[in-house]
Amino acid sequence: AKTNFIGTISHExxxxLTVIRGNSDLLLRGLAGPVEDDQKVFIESIRQHxxxxxxxxxxxxxxxxxxxGSLSTDLGPLALMRPVDEAxxxxxxxxxxxxxxxxxxxxxxxxxxLADFDQVRMIMHQLLDNARRYTSQGEIVVRANALPEHVLVEVQDTGRGIAADMHEQVFERFIRGDGASEGINSSERGIGLGLAICKQLVERQGGKIWIKSAPGEGSTFYFTLGYAHATPSPEKSPTPLAAAA
Incomplete structure (x- = not known):
């Protein structure tokens, strides 16, 4: 009953919100007339919120x-580029x-x-959105390497970074960065569910997720996915894996 209630309210x-986002996009594209630069700032703020x-x-x-327990996991052969692009x-x-x-x-x-398409897309969306929220300048990079036992996926950003004592806690519910010192408002920070969702979904694929980060040095989130077929023999990746131990 609780899940049905949440689902109904969420749909309403x-x-x-879909109408607000759609109309904001139309305004930004100038379909309702010319838009001045200062107006674009306000419209973009509406769309982003x-x-x-x-x-x-x-x-x-x-x-x-x-x-x-109502979320099912349908594991099957998956080309990683599809869910990454859709995310x-x-x-x-x-x-x-x-x-x-x-x-x-x-x-x-x-x-x-070997993974669930929708859940991998969700994992990637959460990691990319997290990088967007906490990165003020620079870039976000998605990489993947075929290692002997699994595929290693990484999402790297040039954001403010995370202290070592928070590396485990960031995957807990309702844990979020302060962000105030970086000019990140409360709306951008969310309520701290995204990375907790990532951890649970990665584990449903049979993988692991972890972070390598330090204040002022950006963050890189790593997660693993098993192979759908016989394990290939890839070249050794230069990516440091000590954090996975």
Missing amino acids: LRTP ASNMTSLISNVIVIANLDS AWPLQSMIKAKGLTLRIELPKDLPEV
């Missing part, structure tokens, strides 16, 4: 489904609006992984 909230609220609602639904696409405009660059560097010959 999503509908007007609506997008943040939509993400929050989605996270609440996922958490409710995880807690109730990145809705965030492109907000990443660009912050003056950030997004680079996706996946090898064309990357073997298929």
